[in-house]
Amino acid sequence: MAGNVDIRSASAARGEAAITDFGPARAALADTYVGEDAVLTYARAQSARLGIRAIGPSGGACLRLVAAALDAKAVAEIGTGTGVSGVYLLRGMRPDGVLTTVDAEPVHQQYAREAYHAAGFASNRSRFIPGRALDVLPRLADGQYDLVFCDGDPAESQQYLAESLRLLRPGGMVCFEGVFQEGRLAEPDQHDPQTHAVRELVREVRESERLLPALLPVSDGLLCAVKR
Numbered sequence: 508m509a510g511n512v513d514i515r516s517a518s519a520a521r522g523e524a525a526i527t528d529f530g531p532a533r534a535a536l537a538d539t540y541v542g543e544d545a546v547l548t549y550a551r552a553q554s555a556r557l558g559i560r561a562i563g564p565s566g567g568a569c570l571r572l573v574a575a576a577l578d579a580k581a582v583a584e585i586g587t588g589t590g591v592s593g594v595y596l597l598r599g600m601r602p603d604g605v606l607t608t609v610d611a612e613p614v615h616q617q618y619a620r621e622a623y624h625a626a627g628f629a630s631n632r633s634r635f636i637p638g639r640a641l642d643v644l645p646r647l648a649d650g651q652y653d654l655v656f657c658d659g660d661p662a663e664s665q666q667y668l669a670e671s672l673r674l675l676r677p678g679g680m681v682c683f684e685g686v687f688q689e690g691r692l693a694e695p696d697q698h699d700p701q702t703h704a705v706r707e708l709v710r711e712v713r714e715s716e717r718l719l720p721a722l723l724p725v726s727d728g729l730l731c732a733v734k735r
């Protein structure tokens with residue numbers, strides 16, 4: 508009997524080692540699985556040049572999946588960047604859907620505009636609003652959005668959540684990119700204001716009775732939740 512237990516334990520240990528060893532390869536597989544075309548490659552290169560962190564390919568594929576599963580007609584995005592996430596969102600949305608995207612930097616939005624155009628989307632498929640998210644979001648209509656994607660200033664995450672709950676229709680979804688904070692989320696000694704704000708966000712989303720959450724280990728951590 509003891510021998511059997513030993514054999515099972517050794518087997519489990521081998522399994523764990525294999526899974527652990529597979530970690531980085533798993534992320535690479537997820538990132539290369541869908542593949543990115545010239546439009547996304549160019550937009551991603553502009554992000555890198557400007558020092559902006561664009562969503563990873565696996566995270567972008569999840570956004571596209573979510574937008575398609577929701578048959579999204581109206582999506583709000585906080586943090587346009589150079590348009591990587593926006594191209595993924597538009598590719599998942601209904602053909603008549605409109606992406607409303609907010610960014611404090613008009614220059615970033617100009618790159619995104621070019622990316623959407625290069626991807627073949629008519630100009631009436633997107634609405635660019637320059638400005639700080641917490642100034643702009645209160646001007647958007649209650650309950651009219653199928654999906655809100657938050658990728659602006661992580662320190663403002665909890666305010667984005669409050670605004671998202673107001674903007675979303677019941678059954679709509681909110682997604683936050685970058686919640687792993689490049690590993691800082693899981694480091695107990697990290698108490699900087701940004702990490703603290705994201706920790707509070709993750710806790711609030713998990714504990715909210717109004718939300719049904721999942722933390723997806725893609726890109727730098729994509730926290731998604733359905734509004735009940």
Ligand SMILES: C[S@@+](CC[C@H](N)C(=O)[O-])C[C@H]1O[C@@H](n2cnc3c(N)ncnc32)[C@H](O)[C@@H]1O
Pocket residue numbers: 554559560561562585586587588589590591592593609610611612615638639640641658659660663
């Ligand atoms: C991480 S990048 C967004 C990347 C983009 N979502 C993508 O995946 O391609 C963050 C963007 O948020 C913008 N931003 C930062 N703080 C903001 C704020 N308070 N309000 C609006 N935009 C903000 C920055 O200018 C930057 O373009």
